[in-house]
Amino acid sequence: MYKILANTIFLGKDIHFLPECHSTNDIALDLVRQNQAHEGGIVICAHQTHGKGQRGNHWFSQAGQNLTFSIILKPDFMDISEQFYLNMSISNSIRSIMQDYLPTLKVKWPNDLLVPGVGKLGGILIENTFSGKEWEYAVVGIGLNVNQTVFGSGIPTSLSLMTGSTFNLEELFRLLITRIEQGFIQLRKGKWAEIKSEYLMHLYQLDAWCKYSASGKHFQGKIVGISNEGRLEVLNERGDLCLFDFKEISFLH
Structure with missing residues (x-):
C-alpha cells in the first residue's frame, strides 16, 4: 500500500508506511534530526493515535478510514519571515482537490479545511526546523477525514458523510501529492501573488x-x-x- 509515486518529480519517492503511529509529524521530525530525511519523503500512517492540530489540539482518526501523513520539504529558497506562503500553497493544493467533491469547502485561517455550517474536514500543521536564520526543513502534517462516519467529539465531517460515497485512500493520496508538488513548484517559481490571491478567494468569512x-x-x-x-x-x-x-x-x- 502507498507505493512510490511514478507521476511526480520529487514528492513521494521515499514513502514510510506505518500501520500505526502516535504522530506522523513526530516520526518525520525524527528522520530530519537523524539526518535520514530527504526532500519529498513522506510518512503515512493507517492509524494515527495522537495526531497534532493547531492550538495544541489532538487530531483523532479512526483506523484505516482517513488520510494522515507528513511531507518533508526543504523551502530554503524562502526567508523565515515568509513561511506563511508555504502554508498558503499547501492549503490551496489540498482545498483544490477536496473542492472537486465539496464545492462549498473553505480554508479557515490559518489552515483548517471547513465545510461552512457543517464541520471541519481536515487540517494542516507545519513544523519547521531552522539552523540560525536558515531554513532547514518543513514537516507538513496533513489530516483529512475521508471515510470515517462516526466521531466522538467536536464538529467534524468527512468526504463520505458529505457525499455518501466511499473513497479509495491510495488514489486520493496520489491526487493530493501530485497537486501539492505542483503548488510547491509554483512557490519556488515566485508565483507568490497568485498563491495569496487564491488563498484569499477561498478564505472562510472573508469580507463578512x-x-x-x-x-x-x-x-x-x-x-x-x-x-x-x-x-x-x-x-x-x-x-x-x-x-x-x-x-x-x-x-x-
Missing part, C-alpha cells in the same frame, strides 16, 4: 461581519486580508484594522 474573541473580549469584525507574515487582518466596528497572530483570536459561532 462575524463574531470573534480576542484578549478575553468578544467583538464584531470583518476579515479583510492576510499580512505577508501570515497574520489575520480584521477590521473592527470602530474602523480599526487589527492584526492577529496564531492563537490570538478565536472564531465564534
